[in-house]
Amino acid sequence: MTDYDVIVIGCGPAGMMACGELARRGIKVLGIDKKPSLDVNIRTASGYCFLDQPFNGEWIKRTPKGDTTELEYTDTGFKVVYGGSMEGIHHSHMFSDTGKHWQASTRKKPFYHIFNPHQCHKDRFAWAQKMGAQFMPGTVFVNLTQTDARVEVKVRQNGKDRYLTCKKLIAADGLVSKVAKVTGANKSRTNFGMKGPTIEYELSGVECPYDRGDMFFFGSGNFGGRAGGIIMVPSCHGEGVYRMETMSVLPASTATDLIEFFTKKSPFAHWFKHAEIIEVSGVVIEFLSPMIVPYLGNILFAGDSAAFGECLYQCAVMCGYKGAECVQKEL
Ligand SMILES: Cc1cc2nc3c(=O)[nH]c(=O)nc-3n(C[C@H](O)[C@H](O)[C@H](O)COP(=O)(O)OP(=O)(O)OC[C@H]3O[C@@H](n4cnc5c(N)ncnc54)[C@H](O)[C@@H]3O)c2cc1C
Numbered sequence: 273m274t275d276y277d278v279i280v281i282g283c284g285p286a287g288m289m290a291c292g293e294l295a296r297r298g299i300k301v302l303g304i305d306k307k308p309s310l311d312v313n314i315r316t317a318s319g320y321c322f323l324d325q326p327f328n329g330e331w332i333k334r335t336p337k338g339d340t341t342e343l344e345y346t347d348t349g350f351k352v353v354y355g356g357s358m359e360g361i362h363h364s365h366m367f368s369d370t371g372k373h374w375q376a377s378t379r380k381k382p383f384y385h386i387f388n389p390h391q392c393h394k395d396r397f398a399w400a401q402k403m404g405a406q407f408m409p410g411t412v413f414v415n416l417t418q419t420d421a422r423v424e425v426k427v428r429q430n431g432k433d434r435y436l437t438c439k440k441l442i443a444a445d446g447l448v449s450k451v452a453k454v455t456g457a458n459k460s461r462t463n464f465g466m467k468g469p470t471i472e473y474e475l476s477g478v479e480c481p482y483d484r485g486d487m488f489f490f491g492s493g494n495f496g497g498r499a500g501g502i503i504m505v506p507s508c509h510g511e512g513v514y515r516m517e518t519m520s521v522l523p524a525s526t527a528t529d530l531i532e533f534f535t536k537k538s539p540f541a542h543w544f545k546h547a548e549i550i551e552v553s554g555v556v557i558e559f560l561s562p563m564i565v566p567y568l569g570n571i572l573f574a575g576d577s578a579a580f581g582e583c584l585y586q587c588a589v590m591c592g593y594k595g596a597e598c599v600q601k602e603l
Pocket of ligand 1: 281282283284285286287304305306307314315319320321411412413414444445446447450470471472517555574575576577582583584585586588
């Protein structure tokens with residue numbers, strides 16, 4: 273006997289979808305996450321998604337339904353309901369430090385949509401609970417051992433160690449996966465030696481004189497003589513609100529310095545004269561080649577834990593669904 277049929281480590285977009293889908297199929301599942309609240313999406317995500325077009329082996333069909341939007345993963349064969357706003361983005365810009373500007377625009381179909389990742393995650397959590405999934409927030413995965421028949425997981429909650437058992441485990445603990453580390457699952461992956469912070473600011477009151485769209489800024493003149501690039505994407509929080517992101521080398525302060533210089537001293541600084549920071553978030557990213565065989569005995573890796581860089585929000589949800597489907601077949 274085990275405590276659970278399946279334990280899911282990490283309840284981000286992939287893990288939360290796996291928990292809900294397993295519970296919907298009548299499987300006794302426990303989701304474990306170090307976050308104290310499970311209805312928040314901790315990973316930085318500007319919130320763009322590619323809908324009504326082919327993307328990463330899927331075609332997600334968007335159907336507005338009153339206050340909500342139904343997103344149908346037409347190839348995999350499932351639907352999720354999202355209760356937040358969605359906006360199609362029709363313009364894309366590039367700016368050099370010498371004043372050159374390129375713009376691409378599309379009249380009918382948007383390039384992509386922006387959405388609210390926090391609302392999306394909240395919706396999935398509510399659904400997973402309704403389906404009967406159990407959760408342990410504020411709980412850190414520490415280690416595991418496995419035999420042919422079961423996995424024993426060591427977790428830490430409020431400073432105390434606990435041991436839980438399951439038949440199958442889904443590792444959805446993100447890019448720097450602890451499950452992959454302790455099981456040696458990363459050994460066969462190529463490390464590209466690129467490790468660095470990505471920092472994201474959400475800013476309101478941005479006075480951008482161009483068509484609302486994404487903007488890429490490059491050229492050392494924009495960054496005080498340093499190499500760098502900044503991506504700015506409209507936020508679903510309204511006109512004049514943008515999410516600005518950059519990646520740099522360690523220490524993390526170098527990424528913050530690039531954004532600080534760009535918004536205060538670059539030729540574009542006047543756009544940010546009245547801007548206010550709504551949110552700052554960031555993570556350290558390490559680039560490993562994707563896992564070719566994403567399982568190890570009774571453990572299946574899903575989402576960013578098995579991906580090259582980031583698999584993106586919409587694909588992480590798909591990984592969670594497919595992970596649940598595969599694990600059910602193995603039980
Ligand atoms: C700066 C930035 C911008 C991005 N922008 C976008 C975007 O605009 N659109 C988009 O689609 N995607 C974007 N992404 C990518 C997207 O956020 C990820 O691909 C997606 O979140 C992966 O989902 P996941 O569930 O696999 O992992 P994660 O979202 O990383 O979730 C992992 C979960 O595991 C938990 N966890 C980790 N370790 C432990 C542990 N030891 N014990 C317990 N719990 C643990 C974490 O708390 C977390 O909840 C962005 C990423 C970054 C870094």
